[in-house]
Amino acid sequence: MDHKEAIFQGILEGDMAAVDAATRASLDAGLAANELLDQAMIPAMDEVGRLFEENEYYVPELLIAARAMKAGLAILRPHLVAQGIGSRGKVALGTVKGDLHDIGKNLVGIMIEGAGFEVVDLGVDVSPAQFVQAVEEENAQVIGLSALLTTTMPSMQRTIEALREAGLRDKVKVIIGGAPVTQRYADEIGADGYTRDAAAAAKLVRQMLSED
Ligand code: B12
Structure with missing residues (x-):
């Protein structure tokens, strides 16, 4: 499984530690933060939403998936926020x-x-x-x-x-x-x-x- 698949799968399973590790490993391997977001994290939440709609997932699964996504986002955050803040408005x-x-x-x-x-x-x-x-x-x-x-x-x-x-x-x-x-x-x-x-x-x- 490559890093992006591991992030996707980790969110789906609500496995915070796996998402954390795969996100760090992806950045270390030189993958761009926005690529991880657009190609792994957001598609994973879409899939979670689909499973919820089809009654395969219930609220507890949504919650742990969301928590895993947040863990990954926290790691991406400094990479996405490239510039200084406060100057423009x-x-x-x-x-x-x-x-x-x-x-x-x-x-x-x-x-x-x-x-x-x-x-x-x-x-x-x-x-x-x-x-x-x-x-x-x-x-x-x-x-x-x-x-x-x-x-x-x-x-x-x-x-x-x-x-x-x-x-x-x-x-x-x-x-x-x-x-x-x-x-x-x-x-x-x-x-x-x-x-x-x-x-x-x-x-x-x-x-x-x-x-x-
Ligand atoms: C995760 C999730 C939860 C988690 C939320 C955790 C959290 N901390 O956010 C929990 C488990 C708490 C939850 C609870 C509920 N949920 Co919910 N949830 C979801 C789920 C799966 C994903 C949402 C998400 O995070 N998407 C990923 C993010 C990145 O996407 P996004 O929010 O759309 O944001 C993007 C854009 O919309 C836009 N954007 C967002 N905000 C803004 C603001 C501005 C200003 C701009 C410009 C752009 C912008 O930019 C974002 C990034 O690109 C969706 C299904 C889905 N696919 O949307 C259901 C969904 C939204 N939930 C739903 C429901 C029904 C509920 C509950 C009522 C379930 C229940 N029976 O208890 C409760 C309501 C709780 C409440 N009072 O809010 C329904 C809503 C149905 C409807 N038509 O109203 C959905 C659509 C699932 C479904 N298909 O039935 N949920």
Whole structure:
């Protein structure tokens, strides 16, 4: 089994130690961090999702697979974050109220940080009021909202409304994402941007903040 297969298999089996070892071995062998992410880790989580849909995996398997993926991501993080931070602007990121999925949001954070922005991670289950507070207190120029559940997507709209009510809507760009989110939904709720993945999110932030 090559290193990438070992990472893929390790995530599928929720084997943190195997993912840790294979990720380190891959980097030592000269494989690029983004290659490991795109060709092993993300496909493994997709496969985990498929197995869950087919009732072959249940929540405990999802949890240990997610924990194994996080172990690998932690090793890739310094490699993905190539440049210094804090110089170009500030982005606050959070997973919306009621939603505990944070792998995608964390990845978006890593890529935005890698593009040279300061990232404030608000965590998961973040209420509209907490996003408003982050804009007020942290002076974030962009906020990123993540949702993985169709039932929590409406909290994105509520957050945009809360920003409007607080008189902050013109001061901050709102970007949204997560597997069930679409460009169409972003247009519908009046978000400023949507991307399908973390690399595109970093590009979008760069565009938004260079316009100012
Ligand atoms: C891992 C996982 C979990 C883990 C989460 C662990 C963690 N710390 O994140 C646990 C076990 C906790 C979990 C729980 C649940 N889950 Co779950 N989970 C998943 C799974 C398998 C993978 C998600 C993931 O991490 N993907 C990998 C990352 C990298 O991808 P991503 O999140 O989509 O992020 C990328 C893009 O979307 C984008 N992006 C993400 N956020 C943002 C933000 C911005 C601003 C931008 C621009 C871009 C962006 O960039 C990212 C990187 O490229 C998915 C299935 C799937 N394939 O999506 C189900 C899934 C999301 N879960 C699901 C369900 C139903 C649940 C539970 C309700 C199960 C239950 N019965 O308890 C609970 C809900 C808990 C809660 N309140 O949130 C369903 C949702 C169905 C739906 N339509 O709403 C899914 C789709 C599985 C399924 N097919 O049924 N889950």
